[in-house]
Amino acid sequence: MMDLKGVSVGFGAAYALRDVSVSIARGERLGIVGESGSGKSMLGLTMMGMVPDAARVEGAIALDGAQLARASERVWRRHRARKVAMIFQEPMAALNPLQRLGETVMEPLQVHLGLSRAAARDRTLELFAEVGIPDPEARLRQYPHEISGGQRQRVLIALALTCDPSLLIADEPTTALDAHVALRIIDLLVNLAASRQMALVFISHDLAAVARATERIAVMYGGEVIETGPTPQVLQDPQHPYTKGLLGARPGIGGETPGRGPDGRRKRLPTIPGTVPPLSALPAGCRFSGRCPVELPHCARVRPEPHRVSGNRIATCHLLGGRA
Amino acid sequence: MTRLLTPNLVLGAALVVLVVGMAALSLVWTPHEYAQMNMRDRFAPPSDIHLLGTDQLGRDIASQLMVAARNSMTVALIAVLMGGSIGVALGLLASAIGGWVEDLIMRIADIGFAFPALLFAIMLSAVFGPSLWVAVLAIAFINIPVFARVTRGAANVIWTRDYVAAARAAGRGKFAISRDHILPNVAAPVIVQATIEFAIAILAEAALSYLGLGAQPPSPSWGRMLSEAQTLMFMAPQLAIYPGLCIMAAVLGFSLLGDALRDLTDPRLTRSRQA
Amino acid sequence: MNALLQVRAVTRRYRMPRSSILRRGPVLTAIENVSFTLERGRTLGIVGESGSGKSTLARLIMAFEAPDEGEVLFDGKNLHALSSAELRLLRRRFQMVFQDPWGSLDPRHTVSWSIAEPLRATGAGEIGRRVDEALSQVGLRPQDGSKYPHEFSGGQRQRIAIARAIVTRPALLVADEAVSALDVSVQAQILNLLMDLQEDLGLAMVFISHDLPVVACLADDVLVMRAGQAIEAGPTAALISAPRAQYTRALLAAGGLMP
Numbered sequence: 033m034m035d036l037k038g039v040s041v042g043f044g045a046a047y048a049l050r051d052v053s054v055s056i057a058r059g060e061r062l063g064i065v066g067e068s069g070s071g072k073s074m075l076g077l078t079m080m081g082m083v084p085d086a087a088r089v090e091g092a093i094a095l096d097g098a099q100l101a102r103a104s105e106r107v108w109r110r111h112r113a114r115k116v117a118m119i120f121q122e123p124m125a126a127l128n129p130l131q132r133l134g135e136t137v138m139e140p141l142q143v144h145l146g147l148s149r150a151a152a153r154d155r156t157l158e159l160f161a162e163v164g165i166p167d168p169e170a171r172l173r174q175y176p177h178e179i180s181g182g183q184r185q186r187v188l189i190a191l192a193l194t195c196d197p198s199l200l201i202a203d204e205p206t207t208a209l210d211a212h213v214a215l216r217i218i219d220l221l222v223n224l225a226a227s228r229q230m231a232l233v234f235i236s237h238d239l240a241a242v243a244r245a246t247e248r249i250a251v252m253y254g255g256e257v258i259e260t261g262p263t264p265q266v267l268q269d270p271q272h273p274y275t276k277g278l279l280g281a282r283p284g285i286g287g288e289t290p291g292r293g294p295d296g297r298r299k300r301l302p303t304i305p306g307t308v309p310p311l312s313a314l315p316a317g318c319r320f321s322g323r324c325p326v327e328l329p330h331c332a333r334v335r336p337e338p339h340r341v342s343g344n345r346i347a348t349c350h351l352l353g354g355r356a
Numbered sequence: 357m358t359r360l361l362t363p364n365l366v367l368g369a370a371l372v373v374l375v376v377g378m379a380a381l382s383l384v385w386t387p388h389e390y391a392q393m394n395m396r397d398r399f400a401p402p403s404d405i406h407l408l409g410t411d412q413l414g415r416d417i418a419s420q421l422m423v424a425a426r427n428s429m430t431v432a433l434i435a436v437l438m439g440g441s442i443g444v445a446l447g448l449l450a451s452a453i454g455g456w457v458e459d460l461i462m463r464i465a466d467i468g469f470a471f472p473a474l475l476f477a478i479m480l481s482a483v484f485g486p487s488l489w490v491a492v493l494a495i496a497f498i499n500i501p502v503f504a505r506v507t508r509g510a511a512n513v514i515w516t517r518d519y520v521a522a523a524r525a526a527g528r529g530k531f532a533i534s535r536d537h538i539l540p541n542v543a544a545p546v547i548v549q550a551t552i553e554f555a556i557a558i559l560a561e562a563a564l565s566y567l568g569l570g571a572q573p574p575s576p577s578w579g580r581m582l583s584e585a586q587t588l589m590f591m592a593p594q595l596a597i598y599p600g601l602c603i604m605a606a607v608l609g610f611s612l613l614g615d616a617l618r619d620l621t622d623p624r625l626t627r628s629r630q631a
Numbered sequence: 632m633n634a635l636l637q638v639r640a641v642t643r644r645y646r647m648p649r650s651s652i653l654r655r656g657p658v659l660t661a662i663e664n665v666s667f668t669l670e671r672g673r674t675l676g677i678v679g680e681s682g683s684g685k686s687t688l689a690r691l692i693m694a695f696e697a698p699d700e701g702e703v704l705f706d707g708k709n710l711h712a713l714s715s716a717e718l719r720l721l722r723r724r725f726q727m728v729f730q731d732p733w734g735s736l737d738p739r740h741t742v743s744w745s746i747a748e749p750l751r752a753t754g755a756g757e758i759g760r761r762v763d764e765a766l767s768q769v770g771l772r773p774q775d776g777s778k779y780p781h782e783f784s785g786g787q788r789q790r791i792a793i794a795r796a797i798v799t800r801p802a803l804l805v806a807d808e809a810v811s812a813l814d815v816s817v818q819a820q821i822l823n824l825l826m827d828l829q830e831d832l833g834l835a836m837v838f839i840s841h842d843l844p845v846v847a848c849l850a851d852d853v854l855v856m857r858a859g860q861a862i863e864a865g866p867t868a869a870l871i872s873a874p875r876a877q878y879t880r881a882l883l884a885a886g887g888l889m890p
């Protein structure tokens with residue numbers, strides 16, 4: 033469906049993405065996990081052809097066989113919405129506060145698909161029902177501020193589905209929502225991917241959300257994908273030191289049960305020392321060197337090769353060995 | 357860096373430097389004694405001796421313009437400082453206390469807004485007789501509600517910040533918080549407003565002096581020069597044009613500078629500049 | 632001896648802005664009849680989502696506002712019955728850490744100035760030495776004090792905010808979503824720091840968060856809030872292993888603790 037090979041996105045001397053290869057098949061759900069500065073949002077934008085003007089894009093981006101790495105904005109625009117759609121973290125910011133929800137969703141149906149007003153209205157009602165909006169008729173006439181955050185995110189999902197995309201990119205779609213609302217949005221996305229045979233790219237810093245939403249996961253650090261594989265396997269048995277550190281640091285996912293140790297003191301969380309360095313100060317070799325607890329002398333200089341751990345699991349670390 | 361130097365900023369700053377420079381220079385040097393009359397040399401054309409010529413009483417126009425600039429700047433400065441400090445204090449007070457006190461102060465400010473400065477100046481000069489100080493007081497008065505409103509609006513935003521809550525948790529009082537947290541953080545919009553008000557004050561001073569309510573002879577003022585030139589409009593139009601240009605340069609300069617400063621301190625614009 | 636903090640049946644209502652000149656605005660009950668007790672040196676976790684009233688509760692405990700009903704007793708004293716001078720003096724004994732590390736430090740003052748603020752307010756001596764001590768307790772260097780907040784990362788800024796909160800050697804620390812804005816790896820560092828400080832200084836803590844797994848790793852007891860009411864409370868281990876309320880189960884699931 034979509035295939036990225038050795039994609040780099042550079043700003044001056046710094047790389048926001050370096051040598052990223054990911055592919056996603058029809059109906060597949062891929063999670064992209066990372067902390068701030070990992071490049072996960074830039075990867076989402078790259079898949080949408082929406083990188084900032086100042087950026088250099090290298091490598092190959094194929095969408096249903098079409099080469100898009102050097103495609104113009106005009107070419108991308110044809111693909112956007114029709115094939116690739118995107119939803120964002122803050123649903124309020126993505127909706128026009130002065131436009132009724134019905135108009136918002138009907139507009140692309142009329143403009144892109146050339147539907148009549150009545151047909152667009154019917155289609156909007158179908159979409160609202162599909163994304164689980166109760167009483168769709170009444171919603172048509174409401175404004176964004178009149179509905180809850182979860183309902184707004186559903187409206188945006190409906191909007192993203194107007195042109196039946198084969199790939200939906202969701203960038204932190206649940207971060208601004210309350211936990212129990214977030215769970216239902218995740219379940220909705222999972223169901224939509226299955227019923228529509230639509231690929232889903234779920235970008236998030238929230239490991240629990242990604243665990244629930246996806247079947248395959250790509251862990252990013254410093255603009256690179258450092259580990260990828262089936263979601264349950266990666267979360268239960270991480271191979272890359274960064275993935276191990278990240279999972280350990282998040283209470284409730286990996287690690288021990290909380291409480292007090294035998295000495296009566298509370299159990300501390302395992303941590304990754306230091307902070308993510310800025311893009312311009314990332315080490316030339318392994319991006320994680322300098323913070324890695326099991327670093328080898330050459331890690332900071334020499335870039336590790338992706339290593340096939342098993343079947344479809346790949347981790348990029350010197351400790352694991354050479355090329356896949 | 358280059359994007360900081362917008363045309364507004366460059367032109368505004370240049371005009372301000374020109375006018376302020378004129379005023380400052382007049383403190384130490386003018387081409388001639390500005391009030392020196394010379395009946396044999398009336399309406400002289402520009403020459404080496406009289407850079408811009410002389411007026412109907414043979415006084416050097418360039419010297420008069422320079423001293424008038426100084427008078428204008430002084431009036432505007434004192435008026436904006438007076439009105440500004442009272443307005444900022446009222447705004448901080450309203451914001452710090454809130455409730456009905458805030459409502460009361462802001463309603464009074466609204467009434468002040470509705471009160472025409474000219475009327476107030478005429479009232480004052482009826483009581484105290486016309487003078488430059490009447491102009492200063494009238495302009496200061498109209499500035500109070502403007503600053504009170506700007507300060508209170510900005511301060512109300514700052515009061516909701518977590519660092520103010522932290523200061524309250526630290527046990528600090530409203531006065532200390534207003535001084536240490538609110539005032540430094542509302543300084544930017546207040547300074548921008550002050551620059552714009554400065555331009556308005558120059559214009560107001562010119563208008564009041566034009567009506568005879570401001571600077572009194574022989575003290576020169578752009579507004580009064582304009583009104584004196586009025587009767588001689590067809591005979592010597594340059595007498596009206598020179599002070600007119602000066603008023604325009606000063607008002608335009610401070611207005612542009614204020615606009616440019618506002619753009620620079622607007623966080624939304626700052627963010628787009630960094631992106 | 633009194634419990635350090637007793638919250639007794641507090642209710643807080645807000646009047647919404649009026650929609651018409653003739654009618655008063657509707658009343659919103661932010662919290663209703665919430666009670667708990669916190670002993671010295673213990674940690675209470677309060678879990679809830681937006682609109683649960685957990686931040687209102689924090690504001691009542693911090694005496695930023697008063698409850699409409701009920702009372703908050705700190706060390707046996709009713710906070711909302713004290714004179715403002717007495718309250719200000721007592722404030723050094725209960726301090727707060729806020730959610731947003733970018734908004735909780737005044738950008739116009741140096742780090743030392745901000746950390747010293749609670750000392751200055753209550754007229755304590757040896758300000759310089761105590762600020763340096765607080766900086767080193769949170770893992771920063773004394774020379775960091777002369778810098779401005781924008782020179783630090785989010786995690787470091789949260790350390791600074793914690794230093795400000797412990798500089799008066801308080802008995803109680805209220806942390807409202809103190810790690811929510813941080814990346815996972817930084818979050819763990821700050822949680823560990825809070826555990827260190829609590830054990831070393833004998834602090835009692837009210838730790839408020841939407842994130843039950845995070846709360847579970849440092850709280851002795853947990854109070855679950857929803858729509859202004861306490862719907863479940865109990866020792867952390869028991870609450871996690873056998874949640875009674877459906878809502879608590881949803882919070883556990885969202886945190887990845889349950890499938």
